[in-house]
Amino acid sequence: MPYDILALGATGFTGKYISKYLNSHPERSGPTPFTFAVAGRSQKKLEEVKRELKLDQEVGLLVVDIEDYVSVEAAVTQTKVVVNAVGPYWKYADHVVRACANNGVHYVDLAGEPHFIKSIIQKYDYQAHKNNAILIPCCGFDSVPADVVVYLANKTAKSVLGPSAYIEDSISLYDLKGGISGGTLASAISSIEDIPKAVTAEAMKDFSYREPKGAPTKPNKLIYTVPVDGKTRYGGIFPMCPINRLVVHHTWSLFKRFQDRHPEKVYGDKFTYNEITAQSKYYQTVLYLFGISVFIVGILFPPTRWILKRFLPQPGAGPSPDGFFEVTNISHSGSSKIKTVIRAEGEPGYFGTARMISEAGLALALDFGRLPYKQTGGAGVLTPMAALGDVYIERMKKYYELQVESEVVSGDEGRKQR
Structure with a gap:
């Protein structure tokens, strides 16, 4: 896959924090640097964000129509982990979660929307489990x-x-x-x-x-x-x-x-x-x-x-x-x-949240073999501690x-x- 991480919603307020944090992360300059791309609806806005945040030239830009499943799946299949900062999640995230569950791609978001979380457990937990995709909502200051x-x-x-x-x-x-x-x-x-x-x-x-x-x-x-x-x-x-x-x-x-x-x-x-x-x-x-x-x-x-x-x-x-x-x-x-x-x-709500969700995504991308998710039955819709445990705490x-x-x-x- 071209990318380890895909930051979806990179032109939004929290999305910019996430993109900036990933770009300057110490592991970007390590012996095996991770790769990432930023995604949004507009090529022009993505290019503006790339200049504004001074993102590396290696950072990819993907135009994604969040309301079109084919467009979403085309982007999702280019990464190991989707970090989703596009809300309201009940309105815009269903295609993203579905594409991740269907294609064995891991997913983290900032959803503080119980109705949305309950619905994705009902609709996609089994498919994600079958395809070894870990889906973790609420990966920011909430919760x-x-x-x-x-x-x-x-x-x-x-x-x-x-x-x-x-x-x-x-x-x-x-x-x-x-x-x-x-x-x-x-x-x-x-x-x-x-x-x-x-x-x-x-x-x-x-x-x-x-x-x-x-x-x-x-x-x-x-x-x-x-x-x-x-x-x-x-x-x-x-x-x-x-x-x-x-x-x-x-x-x-x-x-x-x-x-x-x-x-x-x-x-x-x-x-x-x-x-x-x-x-x-x-x-x-x-x-x-x-x-x-x-x-x-x-x-x-x-x-x-x-x-x-x-x-x-x-x-x-x-x-x-x-x-x-x-x-x-x-x-x-x-x-x-x-x-x-x-x-x-x-x-904490945005500056801290960007770090929390980014480290959750990086744990899935870089430390997958050490994660404790199998102790709770395997992949599917999980929580930060059930999926990531001590590995996540140590990263933070x-x-x-x-x-x-x-x-x-x-x-x-x-x-x-x-």
């Missing part, structure tokens, strides 16, 4: 950090407390500085306006992606209090928690299906998961809840949504690359508590400079594992 911290908490529990240890109540505290792009807003609004409410509601149910199903999610609280390092942290529900939780549940189900072969992967039957936006003061949480409530109400009702459309960022625009994220996960295992922290510099630590720490902080006090 890689959530999947990673729970995976590491379980690994630490078993390493320190014994192989029969399981994790139970698990909550992640998000602390970040970032923004939102016009494309993300457009996808969110499109889902609200164009997807039947019943379809969305069905996809948002606990463990909706596949069997088996685990413990139901506990009812949400208005304000959470979580002790961390001797201090009380406060928080309201993290906006992307419902989507991130579905990915964590999907990983739970994939690990549970093969618990007899790989018991070290299993989280446990009492496992539940939640996320909050972390605050140090109670009043900060009240203000946060007020702001997020106003935004949700505004985007749900047509008159205020029309106003928001006019004043919020438009597709192609987005935040600056400055920022950071830190996710602290507290998971319980019997009387013990595991604290897992991951952190990285840079705005090395190239994204992701900081990772996981330890038991009560019970068997303070024995760090990573």
Whole structure:
């Protein structure tokens, strides 16, 4: 094949970040440099992006009509891995996923659209499995950090407390500085306006992606209090928690299906998961809840949504690359508590997301023989941790400079594992 990676949607806001990151990646100048191409609808815009980002001359340009299956398949069959940044995914990604599943090409995307993910599992999971294609949605800030911290908490529990240890109540505290792009807003609004409410509601149910199903999610609280390092942290529900939780549940189900072969992967039957936006003061949480409530109400009702459309960022625009994220996960295992922290510099939603999805694609292209996907039954529609596991985490630590720490902080006090 001519290319290891195909970056689809390279002329968009996130697509440019992905293309720039791939172009400057250290492995591009190694002993066996990977090859990649960028794809979009317009040859002219692709050439402009190539000049703007100063992409190497070796970087290919592929014109793809995302709504024409023949055009999509012609591009997909020229690569090992498709990195798809074209949303809304329910509207534009079906041909891409189908072509990858049919031709044994691996696929990663940034879909935070449960109805889309549920549909591709139903339509393409078997075909992808048969053709040894790994398809991984949600490979950006939604929902890689959530999947990673729970995976590491379980690994630490078993390493320190014994192989029969399981994790139970698990909550992640998000602390970040970032923004939102016009494309993300457009996808969110499109889902609200164009997807039947019943379809969305069905996809948002606990463990909706596949069997088996685990413990139901506990009812949400208005304000959470979580002790961390001797201090009380406060928080309201993290906006992307419902989507991130579905990915964590999907990983739970994939690990549970093969618990007899790989018991070290299993989280446990009492496992539940939640996320909050972390605050140090109670009043900060009240203000946060007020702001997020106003935004949700505004985007749900047509008159205020029309106003928001006019004043919020438009597709192609987005935040600056400055920022950071830190996710602290507290998971319980019997009387013990595991604290897992991951952190990285840079705005997480786009700057960080470009790195997360790129490293997922590179893991599939360059490290395929070391990936743990067979431990969850083989190829198909998987999650970051079920498909890529430790290989992916190590790549992000090395190239994204992701900081990772996981330890038991009560019970068997303070024995760090990573």
